[in-house]
Amino acid sequence: MPGDEISARVERLELPFDARGVDGYGTSRWHLGVAFRALSFLYRTYFQVRCQGLEHIPVRGRAMLVGNHSGGIALDAAMVIAACFLELDPPRLAQGMAEKFINRFPFASTWTSRCGQLTGLPEHAQRLLEDDRLLMVFPEGARGTAKLWKDRFSLVEFGTGFLRLAQKTKSPIVPFAFLGGGDAIPTVGNLYKIGKLVGVPYLPVTPWLLPLPRPAKLSIHFGEPMRFDGDGNADDESTARAVGQVKERIGQLIERGRQ
C-alpha cells in the first residue's frame, strides 16, 4: 500500500489529536504513519494475512478485542492492529496492553507509547474503554506467547480481569482467533534465566535459534460480539464461568480457522 494511502488512513483515525497530531495518551500521528508503513508490508506482503469477520468490530465506540496468543513474540498483536487499521473503514486503532518490561527499554518505551500501546495496567484498560477506544486483550498473558510449537492451537489459562472490566465499562467483547503465529515463529523452547538477565520474561528459541518470523500464512478470525451483564464485582465462580464462555468461543474460532 503506497505511503500516501497510509497517511490518508492515519488522517482518518477518529482520535482526538491536537494541532500537532498528538492525543492525550501521547499517541502520535507521525509515529503511527511510520509504524503502519512497516506493518502494512508485513501484513500484506510478508505474511499475506487473511481476515474474517471484520464486520463484528464496531465501527465506533468502546469494544474489547479478546483473542489467543500465537507465536513466541507479539506478532499476533501487531497483525491485529494492522488489520483494524488497514481493513476497517474508517480505520481504527486497536490499543493493546504492552508487557510491563517494554517500558523499561529505550526506544521501545517511546514507540509503544506514541503508537497508542500503553503499559498493561488495569487503569489504562479502563480509561481507554471509557474513552470509547478499541482495546485489544490477550487474556493468556505472557504464558500465551511462551506456548511451544506443539501447543500452538491450545489455550492456556485465561485471566479474569478483562471480563470484569468488560462488565464494568459495559463494553462488548469481540472474540478472535489468531492462527499461524506458531508456524511463523515455531518456538521449540524458552530460555527463562537468560531472559531474566536481559530484562524480559523469557527468550524464545526457534529451530534457527533467533525468534525471527518466517513468512508463514497468518489468519485472524473475528467472532460475533459477546455481552456480559454485571458491574464487574461478581463472585469468582460466576466470573470464571463467563470467562470460560469467551475461551470456548475463541477455541471454536481456532478450530474453524484450522479447517
Added chain:
Amino acid sequence: MRVLIPGIAGLLARKVAQRLLGGGHEVIGIDPRGWPGAPKEIELHAIDIRKRAAGEVFRKRRPHAVVHMATISALTADAEERYRINLGGTRAVFEYCAAHGVEQLVFVGRHTYYGAGPDAPLYHTESEPPQELGSYPELADLVAADLYAANALWRLPALQTAVLRICYTLGPSGHGTLASFLRGRFVPMVLGFDPLFQFIHEDDAADAIVAALSSKLRGIFNVAGPQPLPLGLIAREAGRRALPFPEALLAVLLGRAGLPRLSRGALAHIKYPIVVDASLFRRETGFAHRFDELVTVQTFADGFPAGGRSSPVPPLG
C-alpha cells in the same frame, strides 16, 4: 474575605494575590523574601512562617482563609532546609489555622507527588499513593507535606481543607521547574525515552487556585490544564533543540556543559511521565483552562527565546 498567603513572594502566589485583590478580597502575605513593588493594598510581613511572629499575624489579623504556597523544591536548598520549610512550615500553618479560627485552607502541592516510573499509570487519580520515592528521595519532604496537609481533613474537621496537586506551570515568566528545565538552548533527554509532560499556563494555575478558594473545596484534587505533550515536542515548540544522551552519560553530564542540573533520581522524571486526572477538580469548581498546550509553550518561548543560558534548576518536583 480576608486571605493570608504564606509564600506570597513566589510568582504564582503573587498572581493569586493579585486576583484575590481584584476580586475585592483583603490579602495578607507572609514571606521572608519580601515583594518589592507589591500592590500597596497587600499587607506584607517579611517573616519566616515557622516563627512566633507569623503566629501573631494569624492571632491579630484573624484571616478567614489561607492559601499555603510556602513550599520549595529547589535543589539549591539543602535537604535539611527543605524539610524545615516544607514540612515544618506546613505544620506551623495548620497549627495557626486550628488555633485562630481559620475557616478554609488551600494547600498548593505538586503533581510530582505521584512519582514517575515504568509501571506508573497515566492519569493518576487522587486516591493513588505516591510511588518511586525510594529512587527519588529529594521528593520525600514534599510528599510528606502533602500527606500531612491531607490528614487535616480528618484531624481538623472544622477547617475546610483543599489539597491541590498542580502539574508543572509554564508561561512568559519563565518561572517554575519545567520552565527552568527548558530555559537553555538545549534540552537534555534520555536517549530512547520521550515522556509526556503535563503543564498548565501560569495564569490558568492562578485562576485554578482562586477557583479552589471560591468553591470552598474540601478534599484532595489534581489540577491540570490542557492535554500533556511529549518532552521532545515541547522542546521543538519552544524553539529548543532536544539533545538525547544515553542515560549513564546524561547522569554524568547534568549540571555541566551548559546543561541544567538535576539529581540522579530526577532522571526518572525525564524518562517516564507523570500525568494526572483533573476531572474531579473541574467538576467541583467548573474550572476550565484558557490556554491550550501549544499556546502555553509559545508564551514561554516568546518570553524566553532560545539562546539564553540554562540555570541550575530545582529537581523535577
